[in-house]
Structures are given as C-alpha cells and as structure tokens.
Amino acid sequence: MQICPKATRHIILVLLGLLAGMAGPAHAETLPNLTKVIEHLAPPPSRQALDRIPDLPRRMLALRSYLRSGSRLPENWSWDETQIAAFQETPAHKALMAEIEAIGAHFAAANPGFGLYVNPKVRSLDVQIDAWNANSTVGKSASELMEDFLLAFGKDGAYPPAIETEAFSAWLRRSMPKTRSPLAAPGISAHGRASAIDFQVAQEGRVIAPADTSKIDSLWKKDGWDEKLKESISAAGPSFTGPLTSPSEPWHYDYRPAGGLPELKPAEPGPAVSD
C-alpha cells in the first residue's frame, strides 16, 4: 500500500496528537454537525459508499459497520465492475459454478420436483448501495440508531450544536439498534467478492423459499428446507460453510475454496485518504 502525502500528514497529526495526549488532557475535537463527523471518521475506502447514501440515519448505520470492521475493511471491500468482469474469466469462477451446479444436482435428486435457484453474479458496490438506500428494515434500524443518537448527544431532545468526534466514534461502535439490518453495509457484503452465495428453493421455475427473513419460520423451518439445503451443501459443496447464523439466514453460505480467490486489480487507483 502506498502512502500518499496526505496520509503522511495524517500520521504526523496522529503522532502530534499522541504527544499532546502525553503532555496533558487528550485533544477533543468537536465538529459542527453529524454529516461532518461521519465524513471525518469514514475509514478508507468507505467514502465511496457513504457519499452515495443520502439519508443521514442510513449513512450513520453504515459508518457503524465500517468502524466495527476496523483494519479488515480495505481487504474485505467489494470488487468493482472491472474486478467482477475479470473474475468471470478465471478458473476460480469456473470452479465456483461447478460447485453450485453439483449442489443443485444433489438437491434436485434428493427432493424430486424441487430445485435450487442461485444468482451467482457478484454483487457490485452499486447494487449494494441501491439495496441499502431502499430496504425498509435497514431504514427502521437506522431510525432507531438516530433516536439513540439524539438520546445520547442531543440537548433537551434537540439536535446537538456540536459533536465531539472521539465520544461519537466510541458510542457508534458499541451502539446496537433493536432492529438488526438484514443487509451488510455497502462494500462489506461477502457477496461483493464471490465469498458467499444465497441458495433459494424453486419449484417449476418459481422461487418458493426465498432469501427473505420474514419467511424463515413459515417456510424454511416449517418445510425443512434449511436442513435439506444443508444436506446438499455437505454432500456436494466442499468449499461452502454455513449457513449464516447471525443474523439467521438459512440460504446464505460462505464460499472459501481451498486455493483461495484470485487477487484482482481494481479499475481505479487504490483507496485515497480523504479528510
């Protein structure tokens, strides 16, 4: 990773901050509004996504995930369209498709009349951002987070005139909205790097057990599709592990082939450090 002059300046500022911290009380920075604080705290390359989330509560909810990802954020960041296109041409893609096909064949043989429906396309950052901006449960979770924010930082129920960044960052990392987001924040979905696949159950070309959290009890568990899918994955999908349990998604399996996934060059130069 190359260090640009801005990053060097940032490191110097951090070092100065540490020295100041040793000499006296820690330097506490306050910023005039939430938009500024979010921009200030956004770890690279998350501004690529945050700048395209117009709704402030949803933006704050995404930042929460980025901060909690810590140093793993750049290495887990979603592929761009160039990388996705390059992946389609690799032997690794062929291996993924072969394994999905084998799982599908096992499932169809074990459950006559039923099959699996899979969208194997890697979910680009654009697609993830659109879903994040539109999903109503993400909106609910984000509204709860905003309410918690106003309780923690508001002055007499009103919006705070200034926000102390360190306190806000610490609060946001440990905040836990009652409603859980059903989507990973844009950029960090395992679907964005061919590292996860959703398997849905179909009958006569129609999905009858979809990737929908409201259908887990009424369909996936009641009809035993969770167990039936797991059996086929165990039998024919050696590179898949799962399903996802937190949150519960009986259709979501992680994909970790023994040889790893290829390193693919992004179209744009690496993530820039931004203020």
Ligand SMILES: [Zn+2]
């Ligand atoms: Zn999934």
